[in-house]
Amino acid sequence: MTAPLPTRADEAFRYADIKALGEVWDDLGPPETVEIAAHKSLQQTWLPSGDPIDVKRARIVIEQGAALELYALNAADRYGRIELDVTLHAGADFAFRAANVGSGDATLEVVTVVRHVAPDATSTQTVRSVLGHKAVGSYLGQVAVAREAQKTNSEQDIKAMLLSREATANAKPELEIYADDVACAHGATVGELDAMQLYYAAARGLPPAQAKALLLEGFIGGLWDALGEDSEIAALARTRLRELTR
């Protein structure tokens, strides 16, 4: 039995492309379940499926002392959604590095709920969006810290770069904290390519499109530092950025 199709009145779907979602809704299975056993660590990379509508959902449980490093590139042509519900037990660590890279009429979103239910866990979410044409890129992220989850350390670092006047970025980091000894940071910025950086690159010989692509690579490049610049996700992101600036 399939759940009813969400509407935009649903907070987690307020920026979603409901029409596109409707086209795949009946075929979507339940969210994938990922469990990291106590004291284990896992690294995962999510690449775009290549389909115009690409919805990925996961319920993730990170047990005591375990760690998950998740890298994701959200770059569907029409609608891309990455939806995570993450629960962190004592001393667990969740690192999420994701990019929305879109152009045309694409709607790309990252929607996360990170639940700190026990002490001493850390979560860091770094999301970069690069949006051209009429693309919409969103981040909706909730961090919920339970009363027991003292010494929680969480960070949401969200930045978007708009390449056209008609592109849109939404960022909504949200904190719900019931413990009193926690460090929860969040920041969100939306900007454009810096004219002086572009000129500096041009003065060194880079044609405009190449200069833009290089600056954008720098903007999201830090996300994949741990994987190296030759990793598949870094190479794919680079290709998408070059398409965007052509």
Place this chain on the structure above:
Amino acid sequence: MLNIENLHVATGDKPILKGLDLDVPTGEVHAIMGPNGAGKSTLAYALGGRPGYEVTDGSATFAGKDLLEMDPHERAAAGLFLGFQYPVEIPGVSMLQFLRESLNAQRRTRGEEELSGADFIRLAKEQAGALGLAPDMLKRPVNVGFSGGEKKRAEMVQMGIMAPKFAILDETDSGLDIDALKAVGEGINRIMRAPDKGVLLITHYQRLLDYVQPDKVHVLSAGRIVKSGGPDLALQLEREGYAEVVA
């Protein structure tokens, strides 16, 4: 090599350069000195093609070509190097990647073969070494976290890598301590002192000229060259001040 005639440049609606004439022959180093607000940086940016610096009249030719017709990246490929007074920081892009892509873009524009990764690294290390810049700095993001002196040394490393025909150096000496000033001065001589090259040094102070001996010194005031002379003119300016010499 660089011929400028009756150059008028405005930023916004404000005229800054008002009929500037300058001729730097091949093989020479010329210095432009002048008080704050005279239009020194405007000259550098106008020659470098920075958007917002509008040439409203006059001409500038470089090696026989109309410089003002070219896009900034084409000017670089033609052999013009602009040393920035305030080198720009580019987070997330390593100096090596930035320079390799820039150099190869120039070479492609000129119809030359690209430099291989290994050849480029060798060239970059050699130039960094010559300027006393730790090679590890080249792995860092462009100018990010560099001190003022390191940024200016890095500009000279960039110049050494690009090996331009002509360099316009906008206050490359500002913010340098004595050691860095000496290193930068030696760098300019080593890279640019050649019979087929030329340099336009823009500076406030005489001190860089102790290391880089100019063939000619020009005084820029209120948007025009008001006085030209030999190296002695710089010493006279230092002694007597701009107000006295320009009057």
